[in-house]
Amino acid sequence: MSTGSIQNTVSSSEALFQLNRDVAANQLQTYRSNNEPVLMTSLSGMPIGDKVYSLTAGSRGPILLQDACLLDELGQFNEEKIPERCSYAKGTGVFGFFQCTTDIGSTLTRAHFLNTRNKQTPIAIRFSRFSSELGSSDTIRDIRGMAIKFYTDCGNFDLICNHLPVFFIRDPILYPSLVHSQKRNPVTNLFDYDAYWDFLTLRPETTHCLVLLYSHRGIPNGYRYMNGYSVNTYKFLSDDDNISYVRFHIKSNQGISSIDPTKALVLAGLDSDYATRDLYNTICINKELPSWTVCVQQMNEQEMKNSSYDPFDTTKIWPKTYYPLIALGTITLNRLPTNHFAEIEQLAFSPANLVPGIELSQDKMLQARIFAYSDAQRYRLGKNYAQLPVNRPLNPIANNHRNGSMCLNNQNGAPTYFPNSFHGATTSYRFKESIYPIEGGNIARYECSNEQDEFSQAKTFYRQILSPDERIMLARNLSKSLVLTQQFICKRAIENFSNVDQDLANDIEHFLNLQRPTKMEDCSVQTDLERKI
Structure with a gap:
């Protein structure tokens, strides 16, 4: 066989091999096809002549301290990982847009991105598993997270959702114990069946979530085929200063699909990244982009006061018979991250990120999360995590915060105090929070739900x-x-x-x-x- 024939055979075999691989498996091949080779440099941009051998005194001599290339390589490697999230550690993310489709105007909320028909708002979305660790399987029975960052004209709105409409607990003081009971035993470093069920059975309010989790809904068939629920209750403020309470529902337009437990066990061994791979390949092929319909359930002030159960209880749903879904718009995912670490692992969410027209309610879990999430991001990413490109809002930032590790925007020479006379950041009464009365009573540690109806x-x-x-x-x-x-x-x-x-x-x-x-x-x-x- 001639050399030309051999080369043609090899090329044909390689082409056939590439065809039999999915898009995600061919990522490096795709990069090579679209890019030219580049010259390697140091962190400061100096071209590097040799990155295979360390600098030594003779062929068998000791390594020299002056080998800056080696020191940079080892130093950067030591710190290229950041602490994983305490919960929702395993996950993936995608980008897209939200398009408002409602005609309700500002009668429901003054948040422009939700009340302006056909307005498009960029979003980032991260899917995850609640009790997961990095490297765990996508097909384990667990609550799935769906966190959405809306990059609105008035700042970022972070909506944190789960794939089940209720949560295990309703008082945030129990959250660390809930997470600890589902993590590894500190002595054996193994999952502890006794700890898991001991905690859950000692708190009967977990029963509703458990029944949902261990039903057929417990293992979604990838992230495209599941809904998202805010679980927490938010407050909407209209242009007329009318207050209403809402829960968000993110309804999958692909429908709901779950995996049989036997198949899930097989997939856990064969492809632990099943859901991640499915999402990547679906969007990369670019035929049918995944989408969801964003809806809310609404409850007015009087309905909240007259409710037979606590509407801020995260272990309870709002019956759709009384509080039907109101469609606000559609989420469409159309762009994969160019670098998972930069755009997804450093993607930081917090329920404290609100916009005018959306406020916090008396929901105790939500109120505690506004501290817990922001504090976790400062631990994981540093004081200036909000300045990272993927976390920056679209509108300019002006405040009194300065300096700190990895500060990317020190706001030039603007005054660092308020009030001031030199055109520094100022406030506007147009964006003041709503006023609402609080119940009188004694300061005490109250049970969140008085009726004790857990079942x-x-x-x-x-x-x-x-x-x-x-x-x-x-x-x-x-x-x-x-x-x-x-x-x-x-x-x-x-x-x-x-x-x-x-x-x-x-x-x-x-x-x-x-x-x-x-x-x-x-x-x-x-x-x-x-x-x-």
Whole structure:
């Protein structure tokens, strides 16, 4: 065979190989096709002549301290990682836009990006898993996060959503304990079944979220096929200063799809980045861009006061029968990050980032998050994290904050104090917060919900939403997770679920009995991955 024939054969084989690979796998090949080679430089821009060998005194001599190239290489490597998020660590992100489609004008909110028909607002969105660690699987049973940054004309609005409409707890003082119970045991460095279920069963308000999580909704088929729910309650302020309370619903236009637990277990071993890969390839192919419809449920002041349950309770939903969805616009994702670390890992969210027309409500979880998120970003990224390109708002920044590590915008020579007489940053009464009365009473540590009704909404979901087959699946999924906990914890869990429905408790106990070993030698260890799925 001639040399030319061999080269043609190799080229054909390579082309066939590339065709059989997905878009994400071909990222480096795509880069090579679109770029020319570049000259390597130091951090200061000096061209580098050799990056293969260290500078030594003779071929077997010691390394020299003057090898700045080596020192930079090692020093930069040591600090190229930043602390992972305490929760929602594993995730991916994409960019796109929100387009307002409503005609409601400013009667609902004075936030322009939500009340101006056809107005487009750039967004960044990050999908994640609640109890994940970096490197964990995308197909483990867990709450998924959907955090959206709207780059509006009046600053950034950060909307933090989950794929389930309720959360485990409603008082923020329990949040660190919730996260700790789902992390590794500090002695064994393994997932602790007893800690997980002990905490959850000691707090009956977690039951509603648990029933949703262990149903077929617990493992979404990638990020495109799930909804997002704010869970927290926000306050809308109209141009007429009317106040209403809202919860956001981000409805997938692709529909809702979940993964069977058996398939999820296989995927966890074969492709731990299943959801990330699906999102990347879908957008890169650029045929059908993922989209969601942004809606809100609205409750006026009187309805809030007359509600039979606490509307700020994050373990409760607002029934759509009484508070129907109001569509505001559509989110479309159309751009992948050019660098995951710069644009996604350094993407920083905080519920404290609000815009005129959207305010905080009395939601205790939301109020605590405005500190917790911002403080976490200062720890992860530094004092000036908001100045990073992906976190910067579109409108100019003017305030009294200066200096600090990695300061990118020190606002030139503007005055650093307020008030001042030299054209420094000033305020406008047009953007003052709304005024609302507070309830009188004693300062104390109050239970967030007075009626202590932890099970009625979970009961409605179980009896009216789930089919008979889905109820059996729920019981089986719960039993798989409960089987390796201690008997007294199992008993407490079954008692909690009996308050949802006695049939559910009976089915869980039935499946537990099938899985428990009858002899000591029959006892086998279930893996952490199997429990979570």
